[in-house]
Amino acid sequence: MKQLFSEIFTLVKKDFLLEFRQRSALNSILLYVFSTVFVCYLSFSLVAMQLNPITWNTLFWIILLFSAINTIAKSFVQESDGQYYFYYSLVSPQVMILAKILYNALLMIVTAIFALIIFILVMGNPVQDLALFIGNLILGAIGFAVSLTLIAGVAIKANKSTGLMAILGFPIIIPMILMLIKVSKNAVDGLDRSVSYDEILTIFAINLIVVTVSYILFPYLWRS
Amino acid sequence: MKNTWWKVLTVLLLFYTLIGGFLLEVPRLNILNESIRNLYFHVPMWFGMILLLGSSVYYSIKYLNTQEETYDIKASECVNVGLLFGILGILTGMMWAHYTWDQFWSGDPKQNASAVALMVYFAYLILRGAFSDEVQRNRISAIYNIFAYVLFLVLIFILPRMTDSLHPGSGGNPGFNAYDMDSKLRYVFYPAVIGWTLLGVWLVSLRVRLQIIQHKLDTL
Numbered sequence: 501m502k503q504l505f506s507e508i509f510t511l512v513k514k515d516f517l518l519e520f521r522q523r524s525a526l527n528s529i530l531l532y533v534f535s536t537v538f539v540c541y542l543s544f545s546l547v548a549m550q551l552n553p554i555t556w557n558t559l560f561w562i563i564l565l566f567s568a569i570n571t572i573a574k575s576f577v578q579e580s581d582g583q584y585y586f587y588y589s590l591v592s593p594q595v596m597i598l599a600k601i602l603y604n605a606l607l608m609i610v611t612a613i614f615a616l617i618i619f620i621l622v623m624g625n626p627v628q629d630l631a632l633f634i635g636n637l638i639l640g641a642i643g644f645a646v647s648l649t650l651i652a653g654v655a656i657k658a659n660k661s662t663g664l665m666a667i668l669g670f671p672i673i674i675p676m677i678l679m680l681i682k683v684s685k686n687a688v689d690g691l692d693r694s695v696s697y698d699e700i701l702t703i704f705a706i707n708l709i710v711v712t713v714s715y716i717l718f719p720y721l722w723r724s
Numbered sequence: 725m726k727n728t729w730w731k732v733l734t735v736l737l738l739f740y741t742l743i744g745g746f747l748l749e750v751p752r753l754n755i756l757n758e759s760i761r762n763l764y765f766h767v768p769m770w771f772g773m774i775l776l777l778g779s780s781v782y783y784s785i786k787y788l789n790t791q792e793e794t795y796d797i798k799a800s801e802c803v804n805v806g807l808l809f810g811i812l813g814i815l816t817g818m819m820w821a822h823y824t825w826d827q828f829w830s831g832d833p834k835q836n837a838s839a840v841a842l843m844v845y846f847a848y849l850i851l852r853g854a855f856s857d858e859v860q861r862n863r864i865s866a867i868y869n870i871f872a873y874v875l876f877l878v879l880i881f882i883l884p885r886m887t888d889s890l891h892p893g894s895g896g897n898p899g900f901n902a903y904d905m906d907s908k909l910r911y912v913f914y915p916a917v918i919g920w921t922l923l924g925v926w927l928v929s930l931r932v933r934l935q936i937i938q939h940k941l942d943t944l
Contacts, residue, residue, distance in 0.1 A: 650871060657864050658854040668851060671844040672872060675879045706878055713874050717867050720788050 507591050511599035512606075519607075526607070529571045533615045536563050541622045553626045553688045560619050561640075561681050565673065567611055568644040572604050573665040575649060576656040588722065597649065597718035601711065604645035612641040628690025636687060636696075639703055640680040646707050647673055650714040653721050679703050734926055737919030741765075744912045751908060762820045764912050768920035769813030770838075774880075776806035776924050777845070781873045784866035794936065796862040799869060800852065801931040805924050807845050814838055834891045837880045844872045 519525055540559060544551060551559070587596060616637060620627075627633045648669050655665040680703065683696045745764040780802035787795035817835065818828045829835060851868055855861035 647875075650867075654851070654864055654868050654871075657860065658851055664851065664854060667847045668868065671840050671847060672875050674840050675875060675882075702882065706875075709874060709878070713871055717871060720863060721867050 504595060507595045508599045508602065511587075511591065511595065512603045515599070515603040525571065525574050526610070529567055529607075529611055530614055532570060533563065533567050533611065534618055536566070537615070537618050537622050550624045550626070554685070556623060556626055557681060557685050557688050559623075560615070561677060561684070563619070564612060564615055564640070565644070565670075565677060567615065568608060568641075568648060569666055569669055571607055571611060572645060572648040572652050573655065575600055575604055575652050584722075593719040593722040594715055596722065597653075597714055601646055601649045601714065604649050605642045608641035608645045609638055612637050627688050629687040629693070632693055632696065633684055633687035636680060636683045636700070639700065639707075640676070640684075643676045643680070643703055643707050644673065646710050646714070647676060650710075650718060650721070653718065657721065676703065676706055679706075730922060731926060734919055734922040737915045738923060741912060741916040741919050745916065748912060749908060759820055759823045760909070762816060763909060764916040765920075766813060766816040766820055767913070768917045769809045769816060771917050772921045772924045773806045773809040773813060775921060776802045776809060776928065777873060777876070780806060781870055784869045787862060787866045788870075791859075791863075793862070793939065794932075796866065797935045797939070798928070798932055799866060801928050801935060803845055803848060803869070804931065805927045807842065807849075808927075809920075809924060810838065810842050810845070814842070832891060834880070840879060841876050844876060848872060 540563070613634075616634070648665075651669045651672060652665060655668055658664050679699045683699045683703075686696045741764050745761055750758065750760050780799045783795045783799035783802060786792075787799060814835075817838075821830060821832075821835070822828050825832075848865060848868060852861055852865045855864070
């Protein structure tokens with residue numbers, strides 16, 4: 501068990517080091533988020549008016565969804581095939597998928613927080629219960645990473661483009677995003693927190709199910 | 725010839741469904757009126773679809789464990805026929821909704837969930853088309869199939885129960901179960917479910933045989 505954690509930790513550290521040296525993925529995704537938000541700002545011509553909360557909330561989650569697809573699609577392209585054979589001889593596939601999910605989750609949390617800051621700066625802030633909103637946002641970032649990591653692996657095997665990723669990922673992510681949008685709408689409206697407990701619990705449960713299924717299925721994916 | 729009895733049974737049951745479903749007496753209820761007859765067509769489609777998709781997952785798991793080509797053919801054909809049932813289910817449902825809920829599409833959670841389910845399985849077909857290597861295709865589409873089915877179950881069985889739906893069994897509507905279904909309906913409903921499901925199995929078996937022959941011809 502201890503060895504498992506240390507292996508996962510090493511792999512996550514390796515991913516972060518790679519990221520830190522190249523700074524390609526994180527920078528490009530941050531710029532992606534910023535440009536998208538700015539395009540929305542210009543298209544809604546928001547100088548004088550404010551979006552109504554429903555539009556604000558939905559727009560935010562859709563932007564985050566697209567950035568998630570873009571971020572996570574990259575998670576298996578960074579290294580060459582040769583490197584994968586090397587990892588294959590070193591660690592078990594289970595360790596590999598857990599490490600990738602963990603790394604993607606951390607990356608998504610950073611992206612999500614950044615997106616929220618930019619979004620509030622540019623589009624105004626109608627959120628009344630900011631703590632619940634951020635908590636839900638972190639849960640959502642983890643949820644995106646969890647459900648899309650295996651899909652990224654599948655899409656990469658199919659062809660080396662990211663186009664397939666969106667088709668495969670969107671229907672899979674819908675149950676999750678419906679719950680997330682509902683909770684964050686509750687947070688925007690400042691409803692009592694007990695209203696959202698059911699949904700938060702369901703998101704947790706979906707995350708657990710998806711991690712388990714990925715854990716079981718990834719060895720078959722990696723072997724090919 | 726000893727395996728034909730269930731095909732004869734299918735034909736008989738479906739004829740009974742068609743004739744009995746349109747001619748036998750049904751209870752008259754407000755709003756529903758005669759449209760209740762759609763029960764014999766709409767609901768069995770969903771039963772058939774969930775069963776076929778479930779068996780597709782079963783064959784995918786079998787494929788991952790044994791790497792045998794026939795399991796992959798069975799899995800993909802189950803999805804094909806399951807999709808056909810799903811599309812028919814949505815169409816019959818929309819027709820029914822038009823007369824009872826006044827709109828073809830009213831954004832009901834179960835309607836949306838079934839549309840998403842169809843999207844998932846169309847994506848599965850596109851994924852299968854994206855490979856040039858056959859072994860790779862079989863394995864990876866099997867993985868996606870299993871992964872998608874788990875989320876599909878969450879989508880259609882858990883989420884609609886958390887929100888109000890126009891469908892029976894939620895949002896204060898009477899539940900759709902054996903207790904309050906009129907016994908006259910049951911005379912046709914149960915044979916209809918069995919008949920349509922058997923028709924699905926029959927379609928799958930025909931397509932699987934066709935694919936296996938095709939495969940043999942290709943490898944000659």
